[in-house]
Amino acid sequence: MKIKRIIVTGAGGSPSTNFIRSLRKVATEKFFIIGVDCNEYYLQRAETDVKFLAPYANDRVYLDVLKQIIKETGAEFIYSQPDPEIFRISQHRKDLKVRVFLPAHRTIKICQNKMESYRLWRKAGIRVPETCIINTAAELKKAFLKLGRPVWLRAIVSHGGGKDSFCTDDFNVARAWIKHCKGWGVFSASEYLSSRTATWLSIWKEGELIVAQGRKRLYWEFGNRAPSGVTGLTGTGVTISDPLIDDIARKAIAAIDKKPHGIFGVDLTYDRNGIPSPTEINIGRFFTTHQFFTEAGLNMPYIFVKIAFGEEYPPVRQKINPLPDGLTWIRGMDFLPILTTIDKIEDSKNELAERIKKIKGI
Numbered sequence: 001m002k003i004k005r006i007i008v009t010g011a012g013g014s015p016s017t018n019f020i021r022s023l024r025k026v027a028t029e030k031f032f033i034i035g036v037d038c039n040e041y042y043l044q045r046a047e048t049d050v051k052f053l054a055p056y057a058n059d060r061v062y063l064d065v066l067k068q069i070i071k072e073t074g075a076e077f078i079y080s081q082p083d084p085e086i087f088r089i090s091q092h093r094k095d096l097k098v099r100v101f102l103p104a105h106r107t108i109k110i111c112q113n114k115m116e117s118y119r120l121w122r123k124a125g126i127r128v129p130e131t132c133i134i135n136t137a138a139e140l141k142k143a144f145l146k147l148g149r150p151v152w153l154r155a156i157v158s159h160g161g162g163k164d165s166f167c168t169d170d171f172n173v174a175r176a177w178i179k180h181c182k183g184w185g186v187f188s189a190s191e192y193l194s195s196r197t198a199t200w201l202s203i204w205k206e207g208e209l210i211v212a213q214g215r216k217r218l219y220w221e222f223g224n225r226a227p228s229g230v231t232g233l234t235g236t237g238v239t240i241s242d243p244l245i246d247d248i249a250r251k252a253i254a255a256i257d258k259k260p261h262g263i264f265g266v267d268l269t270y271d272r273n274g275i276p277s278p279t280e281i282n283i284g285r286f287f288t289t290h291q292f293f294t295e296a297g298l299n300m301p302y303i304f305v306k307i308a309f310g311e312e313y314p315p316v317r318q319k320i321n322p323l324p325d326g327l328t329w330i331r332g333m334d335f336l337p338i339l340t341t342i343d344k345i346e347d348s349k350n351e352l353a354e355r356i357k358k359i360k361g362i
Contacts, residue, residue, distance in 0.1 A: 003030045004309065005074050007066075009089075010081035011035030011051070012042030012353045018291035019079060020047050022177055022301035025294060030304075034073045036066070039356050040084075042278055050204040057084035070098050077101075077308055083112055086284045089092065101206075101308035102284050103141070103264075111264075111283035114190055115156050117256065123280060124255035129269070131190040134183070137175050144171050145190040152190040153177060167192060193277060196270040198240065199287055200249035203300060205307055207259035211300065211316045212249070213293055214240045237289055238342060239296065241321035245276050252278040263304065292329035295339045298322055 006023075010016045012035070023031050024047075039058045052069050055062050066089075067175060069075070077099040080086045087098065090105045102108065110116045114131075121128045130147055133156070134140050142333030143151055149169035164181045168174050178187050202212035218236040249266040257264075265282035286300065293300055298316065306313035316322045331337040 001029055001031050003303065004036065005076050006075070007034045007036055007070065007075045008038045008046075008048065009066075009078070009080040009085045010038075010042075010047050010052070011046035012037045012039060012044065012083060015286060016081045017045075017078075017288065018294075019049055019081070019286060019301045021088075021291055022294040022299050022303065025299065026302050029302075030065045032127040034069065034075055036069060038085075039326050057082070057088045062088060062336060063095070070096060075359040077305065079305075083285075087112060088282070090240065096277055099308055101262050101286050101304060103260060103262045104256055107260070107282050110256050111257070111281040113157055113281055114154070117278075117280060118188075121252060124251065126251055126255060126278065127275055129193055129223045129271075129279070131188050133185070134178060134189050135185045136186050140175055140178065140189065141171060144174075147189060147191040150192045152192045152309070153183070153187055154180070154190070155183065156186055158195065159174050164254070178298070193269045193271045198242070198245055198268045198270075198276060199282075200245055200268065201287060201290065201293070201300065202249070202260075202264050202266075203261060203304055203307070204253075204255070204260035204264060206261055209250075209319055210307065210313070211298070212246070212320050213298060213300075214245050214249075214321055235330070235332065237292055239321075239325055240324045241325055242262040242276075244356040246320055248276055249277060252281065256281065289329055289331060289337075292339070293323065293329075293335065295329075296327050296338075298321050298353060 008016050008020060020033055033048045035046035035051040035314035036045065036054045037046060038054050040053055054065050078089065078266065080089050087108060089100065090102050090108045093100045093102065099221050112306055115133060117129045118128055132143055134143060149176060150167050152167050153174060154165040166177045176310055178184060198214060198216040200212055200214050203210040215237045218238060245268060248268065252266050253260050253264050262284055263286060265287050266278055267280050267282065268276035269279050270276050290300055303313045326342040328340050328342055329337055330340065
């Protein structure tokens with residue numbers, strides 16, 4: 001079988017590393033992976049066959065450099081992880097002379113803008129947290145009155161990772177935060193729902209759902225080091241199959257794109273009544289910890305690549321939530337992730353409880 005030559009941008013980051021490791025896990029097929037990164041330090045840790053430094057996506061020569069690399073390496077397909085690069089590559093997909101597996105550019109533009117997504121979801125009758133753009137301090141004050149306390153502040157276009165997000169019940173603190181982030185006119189304020197979140201990761205081909213899997217997040221890694229508690233880095237994720245999440249996620253996608261194509265990762269937050277609300281769609285890319293699903297038996301990057309090349313992809317047990325519930329992926333800095341189960345975690349907690357009982361003579 002011919003070796004596929006694939007460019008991966010953002011190659012030194014954790015999400016791209018999980019993509020690369022997933023492809024390397026396939027014993028029956030080999031890949032020549034071309035790593036491209038805009039950060040000279042991250043590039044060195046890319047687990048690729050060759051490595052190239054590139055300018056940032058907003059640089060005038062970014063596309064020219066990418067075209068050169070494609071020509072030099074004979075690359076056949078490009079997968080991009082950073083949102084700004086996805087946007088730029090999508091804009092110029094016809095000029096790159098390489099395969100892509102992306103939705104329509106209009107879809108990418110909407111999904112990378114939280115207010116545009118919000119408006120379409122509201123129009124479709126989907127429950128979403130009340131949200132408004134904040135242009136002035138007066139509008140911020142009105143938001144507090146309208147949304148209640150606390151309010152959730154975030155950049156309308158943040159490019160992932162919870163950058164600049166902030167939650168507070170204090171107007172003066174909120175005003176100072178927006179000013180600090182130069183956020184007037186580019187920040188939104190939303191009603192705060194809860195800390196419970198989930199993600200529905202899916203692959204589509206010309207409107208047909210290929211596979212989707214739900215996952216809930218138990219906590220954010222390094223959440224105690226971020227002002228909002230949100231870092232974009234899942235500490236521990238757990239597989240779930242929730243028909244309500246399945247239904248809402250599909251409706252959220254359909255409200256934006258009637259014929260989805262490529263990767264759609266719907267982020268949802270539960271409200272106080274336990275109803276999940278979509279908050280954004282991570283478009284054209286897998287979430288950071290997708291190696292979780294690969295190790296559990298669902299190699300979505302390999303399925304994605306096979307479809308991109310127009311080849312038959314491995315069959316899945318079922319299209320929606322093929323993995324069993326309760327599989328758990330625990331990760332952090334400088335150690336390999338662990339695949340275990342919620343039951344094993346509970347067993348250790350129960351064992352400690354029994355030990356404490358004996359110590360106390362209960």
